[in-house]
Amino acid sequence: MNCRDFEEKLHLFVGDSAPAVLRAAAKAHLAECGRCRRLFESLSGAGAALDAVADEGLTTSILRRTSGGPVCAKIEDRLCGWVDGTLTGLDADLIAEHIEHCAGCREIAVTLRALSADLPAMAEVEPDVRFVLDVLDRTSRRRVERPTPLEAVAQWWGRLVRRPRFAQELAYCAAMVLLLIGGGRSGFVGEAPLRDSGVPVWAAGGFAHATELLAGLVHRVGDDLGAAPSRPAVPKEAKSISIGVKRTSARVVTTLDVTGACARRVGGALMRWDTIEIWGAIRDLRDGIGNCWQDSSTTEPSSGGARIPEHERQQVGPFATRGS
Amino acid sequence: MDLTALIERCREGDDLAWEALVRRFQGRVYGLALFYLGNAEEARDLAQEVFIRIYRRLDACTNDETFVPWMIQIARNAAIDRLRRIKARPSAVSVPVEEMYDLPSSEPDPAENLHRKRRRALIHRALEKLSRINREIVILKDIEGMSLERIASTLNLPLGTIKSRSHRARIELAREVIELSSEEGPSSGNGVEVGVSR
Numbered sequence: 312m313n314c315r316d317f318e319e320k321l322h323l324f325v326g327d328s329a330p331a332v333l334r335a336a337a338k339a340h341l342a343e344c345g346r347c348r349r350l351f352e353s354l355s356g357a358g359a360a361l362d363a364v365a366d367e368g369l370t371t372s373i374l375r376r377t378s379g380g381p382v383c384a385k386i387e388d389r390l391c392g393w394v395d396g397t398l399t400g401l402d403a404d405l406i407a408e409h410i411e412h413c414a415g416c417r418e419i420a421v422t423l424r425a426l427s428a429d430l431p432a433m434a435e436v437e438p439d440v441r442f443v444l445d446v447l448d449r450t451s452r453r454r455v456e457r458p459t460p461l462e463a464v465a466q467w468w469g470r471l472v473r474r475p476r477f478a479q480e481l482a483y484c485a486a487m488v489l490l491l492i493g494g495g496r497s498g499f500v501g502e503a504p505l506r507d508s509g510v511p512v513w514a515a516g517g518f519a520h521a522t523e524l525l526a527g528l529v530h531r532v533g534d535d536l537g538a539a540p541s542r543p544a545v546p547k548e549a550k551s552i553s554i555g556v557k558r559t560s561a562r563v564v565t566t567l568d569v570t571g572a573c574a575r576r577v578g579g580a581l582m583r584w585d586t587i588e589i590w591g592a593i594r595d596l597r598d599g600i601g602n603c604w605q606d607s608s609t610t611e612p613s614s615g616g617a618r619i620p621e622h623e624r625q626q627v628g629p630f631a632t633r634g635s
Numbered sequence: 636m637d638l639t640a641l642i643e644r645c646r647e648g649d650d651l652a653w654e655a656l657v658r659r660f661q662g663r664v665y666g667l668a669l670f671y672l673g674n675a676e677e678a679r680d681l682a683q684e685v686f687i688r689i690y691r692r693l694d695a696c697t698n699d700e701t702f703v704p705w706m707i708q709i710a711r712n713a714a715i716d717r718l719r720r721i722k723a724r725p726s727a728v729s730v731p732v733e734e735m736y737d738l739p740s741s742e743p744d745p746a747e748n749l750h751r752k753r754r755r756a757l758i759h760r761a762l763e764k765l766s767r768i769n770r771e772i773v774i775l776k777d778i779e780g781m782s783l784e785r786i787a788s789t790l791n792l793p794l795g796t797i798k799s800r801s802h803r804a805r806i807e808l809a810r811e812v813i814e815l816s817s818e819e820g821p822s823s824g825n826g827v828e829v830g831v832s833r
Contacts, residue, residue, distance in 0.1 A: 434663055
């Protein structure tokens with residue numbers, strides 16, 4: 312048997328289906344011919360190790376002449392997916408087979424796998440211990456709160472009520488309104504006769520009545536607002552403000568009582584249309600209200616005022632700022 | 636501690652919550668600054684600047700789930716601004732990469748700690764060899780864990796480009812790591828085991 316005969320019948324020898332006579336002839340030929348022996352070994356299981364070495368160059372040559380060369384540059388996507396475990400099925404098997412034979416891709420796959428563990432761990436690098444302190448130093452200014460419109464109105468009202476001169480100003484304005492309505496030449500009193508003291512009886516009675524009405528109104532508003540905290544839906548801020556208003560209204564009532572006399576004098580001066588007396592009386596009225604405020608700010612409201620229980624004031628703190 | 640609650644408290648002006656937020660994310664921001672700037676001092680300063688920006692704009696982060704990507708975006712923008720300034724005014728002092736990671740560690744084994752530092756320094760140098768866009772993709776995707784969609788919007792590039800580039804960038808990084816470790820020898824810290832098992 313020569314080499315050509317052996318190659319023609321090789322499939323029979325590998326499959327072990329050749330007749331005994333032919334197998335004996337082939338065995339004799341393999342003993343003499345090294346090329347045919349290597350060919351036979353590579354095709355049979357015994358030559359697997361040889362295959363791996365021999366096929367490396369052969370595969371590369373074949374690929375260069377067919378598909379254009381090794382696929383290493385074309386499998387980046389699938390190689391990353393294989394390392395990440397997102398590649399499955401036949402694609403995963405193909406990559407596994409490729410990197411088994413390709414040392415370059417195998418090294419890249421190993422490095423990629425190591426990087427998959429290394430890179431996420433590099434996300435955090437702890438700076439030195441002073442870092443937090445430095446950041447806090449540079450951001451220590453308290454943030455400006457942005458309240459809702461309702462909260463903004465409530466805060467504005469709260470600030471207004473908390474002003475020390477609020478009750479004085481309110482009483483002063485109320486007195487002036489009363490005077491303008493009831494004390495002027497064109498007021499509701501008309502051309503009424505004047506008494507020697509400068510204030511007509513009905514005008515004095517009108518002032519007293521108007522003062523009483525205003526005091527009652529202020530008091531009632533204060534009471535209504537003061538009752539608000541008992542409602543569950545009222546926010547804490549509104550409760551604080553309502554108590555402040557209630558307390559302020561009590562001061563207003565007291566102020567109106569005390570300044571009644573001054574108001575009558577201003578009214579008389581207005582009736583006579585004596586400008587010097589008017590301004591003098593207004594100045595006295597202002598001073599009188601100021602003194603009354605001084606008194607009421609240092610003492611609790613006496614009569615007619617809504618007294619705020621001590622425990623309630625401590626709990627809610629109507630004039631206390633939030634967080635202070 | 637729930638991040639949403641923490642951010643809400645920060646918005647209300649709770650300084651204690653703000654301190655906790657800084658402590659939680661300082662490593663992340665500092666690490667990102669290190670990758671972009673490659674200089675420990677500059678990175679430290681930048682990280683502070685990032686937190687100041689976050690502090691001022693905390694109300695702008697309407698969705699707490701997106702806080703981390705939002706923070707990373709702020710850090711990136713700040714880093715790019717700083718890089719422009721550094722190019723105009725080069726830093727006088729440059730800290731070696733190894734020293735950047737020469738920080739107190741909780742690692743009980745000194746040898747393991749040293750190996751980890753060398754490994755990180757090696758990867759850092761490999762990253763510096765990548766193109767700017769590939770480096771950013773690796774930083775944002777593989778280190779910071781951002782989604783491809785968000786990276787695309789951050790870098791203002793098409794999603795397809797990011798997808799294809801992300802694999803290429805990783806392969807490129809792996810090649811650089813292999814090359815650097817072969818240049819530096821076995822002590823370089825590229826102690827990856829050869830052999831792939833699935």
